Amino acid sequence: MDFVAAFSFLFYGFTILFSVFSILIYIWRLKPWCNCDVCKAYLSSSWRKDFTNLCDWYTHLLRNSKTGTIHFHVLGNIITANPENVEHMIKTKFDNYPKGKPFSALLGDLLGRGIFNVDGDSWKFQRKMASFELGSVSIRMYAFDLIITEIRERLIPLLSSAAARQEVLDLQDVFRRFSFDNICKFSFGLDPGCLELSLPVCEFALAFDSASKLSAERALAASPMVWKIKRLLNIGSERELKEAIKKVNELAEGMINQKRKVGLSNSNDLLSRFMTSISDDRYLRDIVISFLLAGRDTVASGLTSFFWILSQHPEVVSAIREEMEKITGSSQELPSYQEMLQMHYLNAAIHESLRLYPPVQFDSKFAQEDDILPDGTFVPRGTRATYHQYAMGRMEQIWGPDCLDFKPKRWLKKGVFVPENPFKFTVFHAGPRICLGKELALVEMKTVALAIIRGFNTVAEDPDQVPRFIPGFTATVRGGLPVVMQEKERSLKIHQQPTIM
DSSP states (O other): OHHHHHHHHHHHHHHHHHHHHHHHHHHHHHOTTOOOHHHHHHHHTGGGGTOSSHHHHHHHHHHTOSSSEEEETTTTEEEEOOHHHHHIIIIITGGGSOOOHHHHHHHHHHHTTOGGGOOHHHHHHHHHHHHHHHTSHHHHHHHHHHHHHHIIIIIHHHHHHHHHHTOEEEHHHHHHHHHHHHHHHHHTSOOOOTTSTTOOOOHHHHHHHHHHHHHHHGGGSSSHHHHHHHHHHTOHHHHHHHHHHHHHHHHHHHHHHHHHHHOSTTOOSHHHHHHTTOOOHHHHHHHHHHHHHHHHHHHHHHHHHHHHHHTTOHHHHHHHHHHHHHHHTTOOBOOOHHHHHTOHHHHHHHHHHHHHSOSSOOEEEEOSSOEEOTTSOEEOTTOEEEEOHHHHTTOHHHHOTTTTSOOGGGGEETTEEOOOOTTTSOTTOOGGGOOTTHHHHHHHHHHHHHHHHHHEEEEESOTTOOOOEESSSSOEETTOOEEEEEEOSSOOBOOSSOOOO
16 A cells, blocks of 8 residues: 555656646746737737638738748747748758758657658658659559549549439548548558548548647647657557557558568559668658658648639639540540640649648748848757748739739640749749659649549539638648539540550
């Protein structure tokens, strides 16, 4: 009994001390002595009176800044929407602005030593390897075939069923299931079957979602010490995170072991390709999970925003259909890769949607040494420096007085799509860390968009809905995108053997 009493005393005593410590850290982090208007609005949450989302408030502040840069003293964060600053951070002074240890710590348990969580030689090695694999014709053909198969066997039947029943369908959930099926098959060679007609509960998807969400929420803690102590004690959200990551690890380890047993000769997925040159199973797991994170939610987020915007712009839907018919003629097949390359208006519409609603709204680095940005902003060593993609798409200084309008034609010159400066349009990042999966992501978005636009009319349940974003790595809309699908009279056929080069 004495032992139990002593243990209880120590446990509860430590809990009280931890709580007091957390409160003190919270107060220290908030720096209530900072009286600038921005910090006071952040601390009091008074910004919520005028803005639906935090990203919209940031945009307002950046639009009203003479330099396009603001400083959140309470967060120790310099945020910019100035293209010159962005180029300086992610290209000119690339080595001075790594991901940094604070970021790596947040995602370390989930991503480990994966490409999106490391700097230096480890990043260079993975970057070189991934660039080689993703740039090959065979891997692109494999990826395109996976997309076509998922559309033909699951997406179209699901949408047709919903249309026949006139039932409300959450298109965001559909896109998340679609992209998760695809990225799992592409990364692991695993088909989770999330988009089957019954829309089953997918344990792996739930575990992965939970791990991603809880990892992102670490950034909301008053101090890193808070979540690190919770992890040490295995309590609260850290216990949930540990359990979710355990499920993800079990599946990843199982796939690696299975592939080593059956061989890799007939496999095209990324894991099989990487296994030919990497023998460290934990390292393999980290690399593939990183691609899983990057390829799942970003595509789903981009498609959700695109179809939300299309619900408000029927003239754009008509223009896409007209372009499709002009290129494919009377064919009832989904356009091939070569035909999609000729669809400049579709490409422009997707890029315009991504400009206004980027799947990743901001990206942060940590300055290794003192620096001065091109606009004159001083960045002390160790400071978090963020460029805000969401705000950059809404800056009049960058896109002109119609920057808030959805105008696909701003990307066209004499009917031909013309890409923008990547430091102005930063959706796919730029510099040495520019997104390697950019083309694959765009192909997936275009193929899904064409399949739906050609075969269905999509009617939003609430056309006046204003997106409310859930905090996380990617822009996820709270409440999803409820729609009613209306199947068009003409049937849709799909190429059985697509070629992409």
